[in-house]
Amino acid sequence: MLQRNDVEHLGLLARIALSEEEKDEFTSELDSVLSYVSEISKVTTDADAVPLVGELRNVMREDDALNPGGEFTEEILKNAPATEDGYVKVKQIF
């Protein structure tokens, strides 16, 4: 059973602020979804099943510069909330 403090912990892990009311709402909603999806434990599967999506092949390219440095900087920085001298500006990282 999912508890309220589990949801608080998840909020912190996912960096999402939750109101007190939301913590309660999400606890019951997530618990009901988790109960439903837990049915997968009933399916017999291979112990060493390897994930199988897409095709296995080497997609690495040569380590060459694809474009002149700074070509897209202005365009990209237009979206940034705060910039300075061509850098994205952030708060001090503790």
Place this chain on the structure above:
Amino acid sequence: MNIDPTTLTIRAAGEALRNKEYSAVELTEAVLVHAKKENVTINAYAEFFDDALEQAKHADELLKNGKGTPLTGIPLGIKDNMLMKGKLATSGSKILEGHRGVYDSTVVAKLKEAGAVIIGRTNMDEFAMGSSSETCAYGPVKNPIDPTRVPGGSSGGSAAAVAMGGALGTLGSDTGGSIRQPASLTGIVGLKPTYGAVSRYGLMAMASSLDQIGPFAKTVDDAEILFHAIEGFDQMDSTSVPNEHPLRTKGALKEKLTIGVPESFIAMDGIDEDVRANFRATLEALKKEGHTIKQIELPSLPYALSVYYVLMPAEVSSNLARFDGIRYGLSVEAEKLIDVYMKTRGEGFGKEVRRRILLGTYVLSAGYYDAYYNKAVAVRRTITRELEEAFKGVDVIATPTSPVPAFKLGEKTDDPLQMYLADIFTVPANIASIPGISVPSGTVVRDGANLPVGIQFMAARFNEEALFAAGKSVEKTRDDIV
């Protein structure tokens, strides 16, 4: 010159343009006028692009110089989660308000190359999470067939745009049914291609092992035209499958198909009786056409939805970590960095998005990873193998697309699990990386309204051809379906 966007197909418009019955500019103007009028009620479009007529003029140039393609001059809409250089792209979320694409998605670049006219971006459930397009931060989308009902989701805007005559075709994205389900609810065709058939470069990722871009159109033929225009290997998407890959080679398709029906799956609770009856009537009509209906057993298929609601939130929690108020979009002011993250994401993401991120975080966290995520990966493999086996004996597998016809706005928003059950028939295709199509198969009556219903076909990887064949057969017999 009479242009009726509500009945005009891409095929017919292409011919008319080549025969100079009207110009691309005239066609675009006609579609735009109609689209803008309908959009007031339907809210299919988040924005109409002011360079649409410029694009149309360019298309007329291409046609004049004999450089036209089947899509030259054709007005199309693109879902708001696909980047276009310089254009707003918000994925239906407040957290990306004001955000502009820095490059063209590969699919958009291909459409532009073909001379298509992209007239606007369409509304969607926030970050493609939903089956009703009600969680769009820029207003819910209404169903053009009955505006008190939802068009389905998450590509509801793209579906509604075509259904209302506001585009001759659109692109959507499908992670668990987000193209096929809205196609079913609005009475049009929607295709989810094989995973790896269409490049995801420029598509804002929801669940990277499940997402695919695909077309909406009025007819299977039109959907096929759009599919061929956007498919193909792309160096920028390493999950796209190379064109020479053996997987892509298919044997010749028989004229009469063997259609597999997973009977016990269709017979389960929670499926609307009228939807079931329509499905059976459609199968009868296909039998009369000379196709063979074969009952098959797919015992692991009912678990696909649970597998999906473990894997998808897990991938979502990872993919949406980039929305942190630092490089783009909304940034909520706070004293410390961690609070910038917490507040930006707490305020910028809607409830459903936050719900799924928390769910994903849980199933990936220490102590639960094995029971949930790893187990889901293993069950995914079981489901994939089961379907691969089944396709050795049948050409396509048929199910209803959606267990219910279009529901009322607000009807399923209180119970997330109720909403998730809408995906029961569509998620298996994403789980198994196979293609699926929804084709209109008639209507059911609900509160005096005739609501569209769709039949879904699935096929083995890279066998979209079988889907088009089955779909065209349904189109031929549609008048016979009671």
